[in-house]
Amino acid sequence: MSKPREEKYKAILDAATEAFAEYGYFSCQVSKIAKLAGVADGTIYLYFKNKQDILVSLFAERMGQFTQEIRHEIVQCRTTQQRLASIVRTHLRYMEENRSLAIVTQIELRQSDPQIREAISGPLREYFQLIEQVLAEGMEKEEIVIRDLKVGRQLFFGTLDAVISDWVISKKPRSLVEVEDVLIDLIRGAFRAKN
Amino acid sequence: MSKPREEKYKAILDAATEAFAEYGYFSCQVSKIAKLAGVADGTIYLYFKNKQDILVSLFAERMGQFTQEIRHEIVQCRTTQQRLASIVRTHLRYMEENRSLAIVTQIELRQSDPQIREAISGPLREYFQLIEQVLAEGMEKEEIVIRDLKVGRQLFFGTLDAVISDWVISKKPRSLVEVEDVLIDLIRGAFRAKN
Amino acid sequence: MSKPREEKYKAILDAATEAFAEYGYFSCQVSKIAKLAGVADGTIYLYFKNKQDILVSLFAERMGQFTQEIRHEIVQCRTTQQRLASIVRTHLRYMEENRSLAIVTQIELRQSDPQIREAISGPLREYFQLIEQVLAEGMEKEEIVIRDLKVGRQLFFGTLDAVISDWVISKKPRSLVEVEDVLIDLIRGAFRAKN
Amino acid sequence: MSKPREEKYKAILDAATEAFAEYGYFSCQVSKIAKLAGVADGTIYLYFKNKQDILVSLFAERMGQFTQEIRHEIVQCRTTQQRLASIVRTHLRYMEENRSLAIVTQIELRQSDPQIREAISGPLREYFQLIEQVLAEGMEKEEIVIRDLKVGRQLFFGTLDAVISDWVISKKPRSLVEVEDVLIDLIRGAFRAKN
DNA sequence: GATGAATGAGCATTCATTCAT
DNA sequence: CATGAATGAATGCTCATTCAT
Structure with a gap:
């Protein structure tokens, strides 16, 4: 029933x-x-199990789905450039369509409570690794140039994160889609991506 | 007394x-x-006044000091490149020397409680404006190329933020100073900075 | 349930x-x-809702019940004299049977906290009006003589209140019932009640 | 200095x-x-000594002064009637001139805290005894008729107390002096005072 | 005597969690 | 499985009182 x-x-x-x-x-x-x-x-x-478990489950579930989606997009790309552009686009669009999730991510990503932090780090790390894989492959194929993989990922993710953070806080945000191209261009420059 | x-x-x-x-x-x-x-x-x-006032005061005081320091460093620079490098260096070093502040910043920057958020936004916005000023000036002088000032700032700050976030979470962090040069180089690329 | x-x-x-x-x-x-x-x-x-709400509810509930009871007794009386005597008797007996309520009434009746005062004034005022109605009717029918209705009520209620106040404070109080007749007689005199 | x-x-x-x-x-x-x-x-x-001591001292001092004044007025009166009228007048006027004291008296007279109560009872009892003396003397001289001295005093004091209580609570109180005559007349009736 | 900064016991209220129905 | 009334530990804040200056 x-x-x-x-x-x-x-x-x-x-x-x-x-x-x-x-x-x-x-x-x-x-x-x-x-x-x-x-x-x-x-x-x-x-x-x-308890309140914290809701948060953790929520994060695991949604981030898993998110990473899944990104992974799905990537495999269809030929070049590193395309892959990076694809991630940017998917990331922004996913968050734009899931504003509440975006907010939760922004907020709870940084809980200092060690337990929460630990629980949350898993799904996030997976996404980080995904980015780093793309970057590593790009370097191998000499499609991009980065001196430090981790820092490259930090720039990539941090920038996206800051964009979304502003968008989340803003009362009248311009659409995230609008900044896609600027963002991709900027990141391309950072990584000295060849056309 | x-x-x-x-x-x-x-x-x-x-x-x-x-x-x-x-x-x-x-x-x-x-x-x-x-x-x-x-x-x-x-x-x-x-x-x-109350618990929240501690947080807000803490933030205002420390961030004010931080911005002050950055401002002080900047005026001694000639080129935009130098200015950006200077901010990166000062930002990283300041946070490295004030790890707890760095953590608090990471965490509380994203409180969704509207009151806290509002109170905190002031000092942070000031820093954002500082960055944007440097970028704007750089564009004027054609020392860098950015299609969107705000996105430029988001990349700049977001990257630094992500670096520090990782450093804060990490149990055995490598020194932030180590990544300075890589970071500056990366950002320089993003902004197509001329030598 | x-x-x-x-x-x-x-x-x-x-x-x-x-x-x-x-x-x-x-x-x-x-x-x-x-x-x-x-x-x-x-x-x-x-x-x-909170501690104060307990007091207010308590007062409203109990005083309402009290006034109800008095009202019930009065309608069965023919003369103003009987009505006044009935109120005296019911008032004293009710308080004697509800000593704690009597104490609370004595104490909290006079709270200077404006909020409490306001909340409490309702049920009390209702009782005052009841007394004044009886007095007014008595004057109309020329069964009693009072030059000022309000002062008449003040004498009536004030006297009862003082009696109970003493009884409440006293460690070995004589029964309130004992003073009924004396009290009624005294009040009758004040109001020049005709037999 | x-x-x-x-x-x-x-x-x-x-x-x-x-x-x-x-x-x-x-x-x-x-x-x-x-x-x-x-x-x-x-x-x-x-x-x-402490906060409570302020209240107690305040009460003792002011009530002592008050009783003193009443005592002073009384000795100049010939008849019981005059004495009662004098007390009424002095009581009302004293309170009218010392509104804050009147309020404190109204409120704190009824503190249930046993300690406060005990400390306060002294000065008040003195006033009660004064009234009862006047009444007793009146009965002896057959100037008034009361079946119970204590109840007589309760009517006398209770009525005054109620009058002042209303005056204290009222936002736009009519002058206490206005009710003097009505009050005296009423009390005279209660005590069957002979002219 | 006078001060007022510092103290810390005390209390109303909240809210995650449980469990009888 | 589902409910939601009941629980009671936990905590921010107040304020009477003290005491070093």
Whole structure:
């Protein structure tokens, strides 16, 4: 009679994304998530170990999906340039379509609580590795030039992150899509990408 | 008589920096700051309106000092390239010398609590404007090429931020100074800086 | 299901009456009420907005009941004399049976906190109006003589209040019932009541 | 050089009267009294044992003065009627001239805190005895008729108290002096006073 | 005597989590 | 499985009182 298990799980995660985005992790009560998800407070605990587990699961799930999508886009590209451009585009578009997720990512990425940090680092690291792989391959093929792989990734991700951060904070943000080309061009320059 | 007052104020701010860095703003109790500062809980409230005011004051004070220092370095530079290199160097070194501040900055920069956000945005915006000024001047003098000032700043700051973020999270970080040159080189490329 | 809810609500109100009576509103902690009511501290806040709300609710509930009872007695009386005597008797007996309420009334009636005062004034004013109605009707029918309705009510209520005040303070009080007749006689004289 | 001891003592008591009247005993901080008295917080404790001692001293001092004044008026009266009228008049006028004291009296008379209560009861009891003496003498001389001395006093004091209570609460109170005659007349009736 | 900065015990209130229904 | 009333530990902040100057 009731919603299947999977559906309710997603409903809670969606609600949590909204709620965390609006109030922040600490200022958002579990009861608020429950209400938003249309379930009882106690029900949350049938699906998640505790509040932190909601955040962690949310992050793992969404980031996994995100990385998946990026990975999918990349394989269709021929050159490193295309791959980087593709990541930029997918990243921006994904976040633009999932504003609450973007906010949560911005906020909770930096929790200093060691437990949360640890739990969150996994999915993020996976994305980092993906970027670094593309960069490494580009260097091998001499399509780009970077003196330090990690720093290259930091520039790549940090820039995207800053763009989204501003967009998230801004009350009347211009569309992220608008900056795609500028961004790609800038990054291309940083990596001395050959045409 | 105002000497000990000033001293105690700084002691509390220092303690708060440490404590916020270690536990995060929300997970850090006022009593923990008090103990670390070597004062009674109540004493805190002789110097700060409330817990949030500690964070805000801390941020305003430290970021103000930071921007000041950067500004001071910049004026001694001739070219835009030098100016950008100078900011990178000062930024990294300042954070390396103030690891706790770096952590707090990383964490609290992204608080979604609107009040905190608002209070914090001032000092940060000032730094952003400083960067954008340098970039604007560079474009005017045709020392660099950027299609969008804001995106340029986002790349510049975002990259530095990501570098520090990794450094902060890392258990055994390599010195930030080590990456200075790579970083400067990368940014130079992004902005097509002429030698 | 709403049965236990109602029960717990009353239990808290009863406990609060006892506790406020014994310690006074300000010197009585919420936790003391909770313990006395046999519930957890937090449970209090499922039923009341805050500590002040307990006091206000308590007052509204009990005084409403009290006025109700008085009103019920009055309608059965023929003459103003009987009505006044009835109020005196009911007032004294009600307070004698609800000593804690009597104490709370004595104490909190005079809180200078404007908020509390305002909240409390409603039910009390209702009682005052009841008295004044009886007096007004008595004057119309020429059963009593009063030059000023308000002062008449003040004498009536003030006297009862003083009697109860003494009784409340006294360690070994004589029964309030004992003074009924004397009191009625005295008031009758003040109002020049005709037999 | 500094104010003589006595003057500062009075200043604190005056300040306390104002402050207690405005905020109530519990909601009034010692520091507020100090500021109002123009002394440092610590100075208070050179003159009073603690906060409660301020209230108690205030009450003892002011009520003593009050009773004194009443006593002084009474001796000049010939008949019981005159004496009662004199008390009514003096009581009302004294309170009208000392509104803050009137408020404090209204409020703090009923503190349930046993300690405060005990300390306050002394001066008040003295006034009660004064009234009862007048009544007793009146009965002896057959100038009035009362079946119970205590109840007589309760009517007398309670009525005055209620009048003042209303006056204190009222935002636009009519002068207390206006009700004098009505009041005296009413009380005269209660006691079957002979002309 | 006078000061007022410092103290720290004390308390109302919140909210993640549990568990009887 | 689902509920939501109940729990009680946890914490920011206040303020009477002290005491070094």
